Amino acid sequence: MRSQLEGSLAVAKAVALCRPEVISAYPISPQTHIVEALSDLVRTGELAPCEYLMVESEFGAMSAAIGASAAGARAYTATASQGLLYMAEALYNASGLGLPIVMTVANRAIGAPINIWNDHSDAMSQRDCGWIQLYAESNQHAVDLHVQAFRLAEELSLPVMVCMDGFVLTHAIEPVELPTQEQVDAFLPPFDPRQVLDPDDPVTIGAMVGPEAFAEVKYLMHAKQMQALDLIPDISGSFSQAFGRTSSGLVRTYRSADADTIVVALGSVLGTIEEVVDELRGEGERVGAVGITCFRPYPLEEIRAALRGARRVIVLEKAFAVGLGGIVGQNVRLALSGHAVSVYDTVAGLGGRPITRRTLRTLIADVLEERLEPDRLAFLDLDWKLVERELQRVSADPRSGPHAENILRDIGSVAASAHGGAR
Amino acid sequence: MFQVRIHGRGGQGVVTAAELLSVAAFLEDKHSQAFPMFGSERTGAPVVAFCRFSDQPIRLREPIVDPDALIVQDPTLLHQVDLFAGVGPESYLLLNTSRSLDELGIGEFLGTLRADRVLAVPATEFAREHVGKPLPNAALLGAFSALTQALSLDSVTAAIRDRFPGRIADGNVAAAQAAHDFAVVRRDEVIVHA
C-alpha cells in the first residue's frame, strides 16, 4: 500500500513484516524513531510474537542479538555512528559466528568532534568486519533492502547491515510502497538456523581456534561473503517478481552506458546526482551515474562493467580514510586498474553538509574543464580560507585552542548563515 | 515543483508543518517530500523544515535554497538567522505575527516581493483560540493554502486529521480554517487594491 510516511517508520514497518522474534534496542540519533516505532508495534501486538529488549548499550544490543540468533530466533537491531563503534567487537563476533542478524545503520558521522548529522564514516569504519553492507538510495529502497536482507542473511548465514542516510532518509517523509504481510511471508520463510543452541542436540559454539586452523576458517568467511555477489542479484530478481518493482541489488546505473563522465556514489545523494545528470545531458554533456548498493562484498566486476567506456570517473563519497584519502575511491580504482581512465576522488557531505546541485555542477564542470586533477583527493565545498586561517593560527601559536572553536568563531564573525546558526 | 521552506524554533511544530504539507500533497496525488534540518532535541533552537511537491517523482535531496514559499513561524528569528536566503521576487512569504509587516522592520525587503504574495497572519492567536496552545503550524498551513492556492484547504485538513487524534485534530482544523478565511479576505483586499 502506498503511503506518505517518515523513513524510520517505513523501515520499522518493513522490519516488522519480516517477523523478527527478538529486537534489541538502544537509542541513538538519528535511529531513534525506528526503535520507537518497533516498540509501538510490539506493544500493540501488531508485531507478535516478538521480544523487545531495552538494552543498556549498543554493545549489549548486538550481544543480545547474537545470543538470540544463536538460540534460533530471527534477531534485529539498529544503530548509528558511535553506537556502531561501541558494538564493533560484537560485529566481528557475529560475522565470525555466522549469525544472520539484520541491522539498520542510520548513517551518521563519527566524533570527535561530536556530530549527529549524516555521513558514511560509521559504516565505512566497519566495512571489513565481515558483515554484508547495503546502502539505500531512498526510503523505498530501504524498505525493499530490509526485506531482502533477512532472506540474504539467512540463506548465507551471515549478518547484513542496511545503511540509510541519517536524517536525510530516516527523517524524510516521502511516498513508500509497503508490502503486505502475505507478500513478505511468501518471500521470506521462517528462520531455519544452520546451527542452534538446543538441549536436545548440544553443541559448543565459539571455541578458540589456533594457528593451525584460523587461516582456513577466515578464508571460508571471505568465500562465504563472496557468494553474496551471486546471491544478491538472485534475491533481487526474486524480489522484483514477488513485489512488482525493481530494487537495486549490487550496482545501479543511470544513463551511464554511453557516458564519458560517470559519477559514482552510495546512498541518498544519488537522487540529487541523477537530477544533475539530467540537467547536464540536456546541455549536451555525456554524463551518467553509478550507484553502489552492495559495498561489501565488493562487486568489482559489476563496477568495472558499469564504468567501462568512461574516460572520467568522479567518485563522490561521504567519508574518507584519514591519512590516506578516499575509501570508495580506492575501491573503485581497484575495479579500474589497467583501464585508461581518470579517477577523481571527492569527499563531500561530511558531518551533514548538504550536497547540492550547484556544488555538483561545479564539481563536474571543474573536472570537464580540467581545473581538478585526477588522483588528488578533493574536498567538495570546503572553505579553504577558513582552513588556511586556522593553519596560520596554529603555526603562530600551537596552543591557539581547538580547531572547531576557532573556526566556528570565524564563521560567527562573518554573517550568520542561511539556516540557523553555524554551518 | 513547488518548494516550501518553514522556519521556526524547536517545539513550535515546524517539522510537523512540513510533514502535513507533504501529506496534503500526497492526498492530491502529487509526489512530495518533507524533511527537517535540526540539531539535538531541544526546544527553542532554530529549526528549518522543507517540503517539496510535484507532479513528477522527486529525487532531489538538498535543502531548499530557492523557496517558492517561505513560512516563518517565529518572527524573533527575523534578525537572528538569514531567513530570506533564496527568496525571490515571485516567492510567497507568510509570517506568523500579530503586528503589521511594517513594524517588523523588513519593509525594504518586502518591497522586492509581490504585494499579493506576502501575508502576515496572527497564527499563534488563532492557535490559542482554537487549539488552546500557541502552536501556530496548522493555522499557518491554512493560510498557506489560501495565499498560494498550491494545495487545497481540504487536503490540508485531511492531512491534519490523518496525523492527530479526534479533539486535537478538530482544534487544529478549526485554526487552519480560521487562518485560511483570514487570508482569503486579505488576499482579496490586496487584489482589489492592486
Added chain:
Amino acid sequence: MSAEKLKLYQVGTFAVGNRLLDPEQRTVQARMERSNTLTSGHRACRGCGEALGARYALDAAMRATDGRLIAANATGCLEVFSTPYPESSWQLPWLHSLFGNAPAIASGIAAALKVKGRNDVRVIGQGGDGGTLDIGFACLSGMFERNDDVLYVCYDNEAYMNTGVQRSSATPPAARTANTKPLGDEPGNVFGQGKSAPLIAMAHEIPYVATATVADLHDLEDKIERAMEFHGARYVHILVPCPLGWGSEASETIKIARLAQETGLFPVFEAEAGEVVAVSPIRQRVSVEEYLRTQRRFAHLFGDPPRADVIAQLQSRADRNIRRFGLLAEEAA
C-alpha cells in the same frame, strides 16, 4: 529443603561425609546419574577451583532443570580450558561470544526461548570475576535491571587469571598480582573500598542472590537448585581459589576456600529481593593470618619486615563482614 545435621569427621581430605546421609540428601556429585556437564579432558590446572565450581554448579543446575539448560560463557579460564579446539568438555549447548557480554548473550538466549514458547529450557550465564565485575558489568547490570530470566554465576578467583594474573576489581587488598607487586611503598594491591558484586546484585532487587565456595558442596548445590526455583534475574557468586594465581598448593583448594569463609573474609549468604535471608555461620572462627599464610600472593606480608599493620587491616575487614552479616554462629541462629 530440610537439612540433616551431621558431625563431620575431617579426615585430612575434608571429605563431606555423604555416606552418612540419606541417599535423597546426597549431593548431585555423589550420584551416578549426574550430568557431568563439564566432563573430563579439559585442560584446567591441577587444583583449579573454577573447574570444580563450574562442575558443581552446572551439574546442580542440570539436575534442577532436568538437563534442559543452555550456557553462555564469557572469555576467561573456564572458556579457554574447556574448549581446546577441536575438543570440548561441555555436554550442554554452550556459547562463548566475547569477554564483556556473557550477561547480554544470556539475555538474548532467554528472549529467544521466551518468544518460541520454550519455557522448559533455562539459561545460565557464567564468567570469571573480570568478565563479570569489570568489563561485563554494564551488561550484568542491564540484565539485572530488566530481570531477564537468567541465572548468572560468577567464578571468583580474584584476578584476571587467564591472561597471567593481573588485578581485577575483585582482587583483595594487599594481594600480589602481576601488576600489583609488592614493590615500592605499596604492599601489593591497593586498599580500596572493594566492589561487592553480591551486594550490587542485591541493590538491583533481583529475586535471588547467593554467595558460595567450593568448600561446601551441599551449600553450593542447594543454592543453585534454589536459584532455579525462581524466574527472573538471579546471581550466584562462587569463590574459587586458583593455585597458580594465589600461589597455593593444588591439594589445598578446598581447604583454602573454607578458610576464606571461616575468617569472615568471604561471607557466605543468601538474599531474596534485596534482603539477606540466610547466612552460613562460621563454625570455628579463624584469624585471617592463617588464611593468608596458605597463599604466596600474601607472602610479602610475612617477609622482612613483616607487615602486621596490613594484616591487621585485613583482619578488621573480616571483622566488619562478620558484624555486618552476622556470621558468628551464636549471632546467626
